[in-house]
Amino acid sequence: MPTSRTHYVSQFGDDATAQRGKSYRPYRTIAAALAAYTPGDLIHVLPGLHRLTEPIHRDGYLVPVTLTRANGVVTVTVEEPHGCSAGHRLCAGYTNGFDGELVVHEVLSPTAFTCLQAGPDATDNSQQGILSELLAIHCEHGVELRQDGDWAVFEEYDVPGYISVTGHADIHAAGAGPAVNGTGLLYRIQCANIRKLSAATLGPAVSGANVHLEVQHEIMSINYDAIMSLGGTNHIRARSIVGKDNAIELGNAMVPESTFIEADELVGGQAAVRIPGGTFAAAGSRAYIRAKRIIGASAFVMGSATTRDYELFLDADEMIGRDAPAVVWAANAPHVAVRLNCRRITSQFADPSGYAIALNGTNRLQLHGSPALLTTPAPAYSVYASSATDLVSFGTLRVAKPVHGNVTVRVGAVTIDATHVV
């Protein structure tokens, strides 16, 4: 809601005469509004074509703070309006004193609030601190947030704060970085009701941590993964998620993640959903992905040997592998648990290796929903599992060809039906 702390931006505005809180004195450029912005302000971008020449981001800033602690509650007083509200996180201090992480508990006044400690122990009660930086941008219909450099929406590493972009905006990054990049775990980026979100060159469209996105049309990376390396808590909805490499690459962050992604379709040039190999251990990471169609060279790939601890729930009507098995488990990955709830798993690869599911090494793959496994006539098996593997199905497994390897069917049986040929 526009307030006296709103900076208006219009293509008919004038940076030289603009005034905060006055819609009839708007800025011409978003950059000028950003320069005048202080924590807690709102930047309201009026209809028109706006091009960003700088990414939307704000550095954290140092202000003198006084911290007092009693009974586990830290009271923070500052010399400037803090712009914090309950639930915001506070990273207190670079120095060797108070280095804990705090969560704002109660706002006492514009210059004071109390916190509960969430991070390591605090030993000093009088240090410089970095306060949450709040930035809100509302874009009305027709606005284009386009960045010719790396990032269109970006936050500083490990600076606590919040960016919110709402409205009918198109977000596009033409450089090497992601269109939306949340690299700091203390930060939260929220983009609601965005029309399209894309990255053109080398970067993914979305990366980082604590990213909340609502996109009406596509999240697309023209030369890379559409979504990759998420950490923290992420919530992403879009109609289509399309990546030249993968639509979604999971489990590649050095910090745990809790990710929810929902889309009509996921499309990848390689895999639609992929957990790559590696040795990062992000204990407790999990993701839930729901899509009507998941289509790639393979629909899902579990990469090479990994020691990650990861739990994936993949819920789809249709999983299609165009040029390989639809589901591939490449090597030992006993720490990764994957549950597929799907109606049809199809490989359209007209090759003897075009199985619906191909498994190698130790795995924790479960099938739910009694999927039909479809293949072309070329492969001899619908499922090919090497001897060390075990596939567990919690429902009837409907196949056209025999199954090679160890398969445990908890409910129902393996039914062979020649109609499951594409």
Add this chain to the structure above:
Amino acid sequence: MTLPAILAAAHRAAAAVHGVACTYTRGAASVELTALRGQTRFEAEDEEGVVTQFVSADFLVLAADLALNGAETAPMKGDRILCDDKTYEVLRLGGEQCFAADPTGTRLRIHTKQVAE
């Protein structure tokens, strides 16, 4: 593979499983297509604040397949699609275009409503 080629391959892969055959017509010209079905929800608010919601019957097609009289064309309001013995008319809803293209222009989402059995 380029991104447009990936999108086209994905469309054909999905259409092979649950695509629908339809005939796209403009006047006397027509072309046979395989489309994917979908829907889009639109909202319109009048001066009194009453919000009306529309749901369009969408047809997803490859732009390259939509060729009338041998020339690739964009959907136009009033065009018709015959599918499963039902007739749909291309229309604009919510002030938007009658179709949406992905950023590469490979696929089109055509908004329609059913006008006849």
